[in-house]
Amino acid sequence: xxxxxxxxxxxxxxxxxxxxxxxxxxxxxxxxxxxVLGLVAGLAxxxxxxxxxxxxxxxxxxxxxxxxxIPLLVLLIVIYYALPFLGIRLxxxxxxxxxxxxxxxxxxxxxFRAGIEAIPKGQFEASGALGLSPRHTMVDVxxxxxxxxVIPPLTNNCINVLKDTALASVVAMPDLLKQATQAQAVAxxxxxxxxxxxxxxxxxxxxxxxxxRLERRFxxxxx
Amino acid sequence: xxxxxxxxxxxxxxxxxxTALQGIDLDIAEGEVVCVIxxxxxxxxxxxxxxxxLEEFEPGSTLVVDGTPVARGAALQKVRAEVGMVFxxxxxxxxxxxxxxxxxxxxxxxGLPPGQAERRARxxxxxxxxxxxxxxxxxxxxxxxxxxxxxxxxxxxxxxVMLFDEPTSALDPEMVGEVLDVMRALAGSGVTxxxxxxxxxxxxxxxxRVIFMDGGRIVEIGTPAQIFDTPREAxxxxxxxxxxxx
Ligand SMILES: Nc1ncnc2c1ncn2[C@@H]1O[C@H](COP(=O)(O)OP(=O)(O)OP(=O)(O)O)[C@@H](O)[C@H]1O
Ligand SMILES: [Mg+2]
Numbered sequence: 001x002x003x004x005x006x007x008x009x010x011x012x013x014x015x016x017x018x019x020x021x022x023x024x025x026x027x028x029x030x031x032x033x034x035x036v037l038g039l040v041a042g043l044a045x046x047x048x049x050x051x052x053x054x055x056x057x058x059x060x061x062x063x064x065x066x067x068x069x070i071p072l073l074v075l076l077i078v079i080y081y082a083l084p085f086l087g088i089r090l091x092x093x094x095x096x097x098x099x100x101x102x103x104x105x106x107x108x109x110x111x112f113r114a115g116i117e118a119i120p121k122g123q124f125e126a127s128g129a130l131g132l133s134p135r136h137t138m139v140d141v142x143x144x145x146x147x148x149x150v151i152p153p154l155t156n157n158c159i160n161v162l163k164d165t166a167l168a169s170v171v172a173m174p175d176l177l178k179q180a181t182q183a184q185a186v187a188x189x190x191x192x193x194x195x196x197x198x199x200x201x202x203x204x205x206x207x208x209x210x211x212x213r214l215e216r217r218f219x220x221x222x223x
Numbered sequence: 224x225x226x227x228x229x230x231x232x233x234x235x236x237x238x239x240x241x242t243a244l245q246g247i248d249l250d251i252a253e254g255e256v257v258c259v260i261x262x263x264x265x266x267x268x269x270x271x272x273x274x275x276x277l278e279e280f281e282p283g284s285t286l287v288v289d290g291t292p293v294a295r296g297a298a299l300q301k302v303r304a305e306v307g308m309v310f311x312x313x314x315x316x317x318x319x320x321x322x323x324x325x326x327x328x329x330x331x332x333x334g335l336p337p338g339q340a341e342r343r344a345r346x347x348x349x350x351x352x353x354x355x356x357x358x359x360x361x362x363x364x365x366x367x368x369x370x371x372x373x374x375x376x377x378x379x380x381x382x383x384v385m386l387f388d389e390p391t392s393a394l395d396p397e398m399v400g401e402v403l404d405v406m407r408a409l410a411g412s413g414v415t416x417x418x419x420x421x422x423x424x425x426x427x428x429x430x431x432r433v434i435f436m437d438g439g440r441i442v443e444i445g446t447p448a449q450i451f452d453t454p455r456e457a458x459x460x461x462x463x464x465x466x467x468x469x
Binding site: 125130 | 277283300303304306310313314315316317318331373376377
């Protein structure tokens with residue numbers, strides 16, 4: 001009973017859940033904006049990485065490798081605490097979104113590249129032979145086929161982005177984790193943290209199980 | 224013939240240090256049906272893939288289709304819209320229905336409205352004998368049916384030239400005939416055809432001229448009767464001896 005009072009104190013949870021829900025809303029906002037920006041930029045980056053002139057291709061590769069090597073927390077702190085020295089001052093929300101989508105774009109680009117490269121060469125040749133422009137070849141022929149391949153890894157990436165939103169709390173963003181730590185301080189009881197953990201799990205569990213389902217289905221289809 | 228509808232002079236193609244085509248000279252008249260035969264690796268596919276620039280060739284080569292030089296750039300789309308191609312492996316778009324496969328390029332390249340593109344597609348599918356399969360996906364068709372869809376898809380662009388790269392080589396024997404029948408009908412329609420094939424019967428019956436290639440060169444060109452009955456070159460005789468005695 002002591003344990004329950006400490007870690008799952010119902011009166012404390014009832015008192016603090018509005019704070020947690022507000023935090024969840026902020027977390028979702030950061031996550032969704034970053035995911036959408038990362039998707040758009042990632043697709044563009046994949047196309048540059050594959051088809052642009054050599055110099056741009058090389059730059060895209062460097063960008064992707066840098067963003068996949070740098071710890072997200074380091075990037076976030078650089079954006080929030082170091083950029084102001086250059087006169088670039090971003091809000092906590094903008095800093096978080098910038099860091100998350102810069103990194104997500106790199107991972108997304110690699111996912112799209114793998115998806116596009118998995119399409120047989122004959123599909124490109126048939127499109128070219130029909131006179132389809134490179135743009136129509138991509139939009140009408142290649143991407144609709146690649147989408148099926150990239151959906152499981154893209155969903156995985158979305159999960160990672162949503163999890164990583166928790167880092168936004170270090171730049172004073174009132175996201176779910178930050179709200180939970182504050183509620184914990186106010187209530188002098190760690191139950192809000194447990195509540196936050198449960199909310200994260202409830203949010204991501206469906207996506208996680210969807211990835212497993214998709215992977216099983218696509219895995220079977222490709223055999 | 225001084226300058227054909229398809230005009231090729233000194234066409235060379237290298238893969239790294241390997242020379243796949245060495246100095247091909249060839250003129251093909253409008254409406255002509257030319258069959259290309261030769262041993263594996265002789266450069267047959269490379270030759271016809273150069274005609275629509277699926278393969279980039281060496282600088283200094285001349286390749287002109289209907290007055291338009293084949294080269295990277297703005298003119299390429301024009302050449303490709305005029306030159307249809309049928310592949311050994313069909314290369315249909317698996318995510319689109321048969322009908323959509325045939326409609327896609329006329330809509331996107333020629334700007335045909337959907338209704339008109341659909342009418343044209345249904346006409347062509349009827350012409351190649353698979354009107355009832357229009358709503359199916361390529362994966363649900365037999366190889367012979369898929370290849371006929373591929374022919375209809377290429378014809379939907381109303382090309383002046385059709386290139387065929389071993390269109391029946393991936394088919395089960397009982398389906399070869401239905402595809403050759405479609406091609407035979409096409410040969411009488413005035414479209415220029417360049418056909419890489421191992422079907423010697425088809426070449427003899429349908430071709431205006433037969434080209435025998437070996438080692439990246441044209442060894443011999445002539446009427447089917449000349450090539451099959453009185454070949455001049457020893458290499459041609461050896462090749463025909465080997466394939467016809469099979
Ligand atoms: N992408 C490539 N890279 C390197 N070499 C190639 C490539 N494509 C073709 N070749 C070589 O070029 C030569 C001619 O090839 P091509 O495909 O034109 O022959 P082919 O006459 O069509 O033969 P087949 O009857 O087997 O189709 C072959 O020796 C082949 O190995
Ligand atoms: Mg070949």
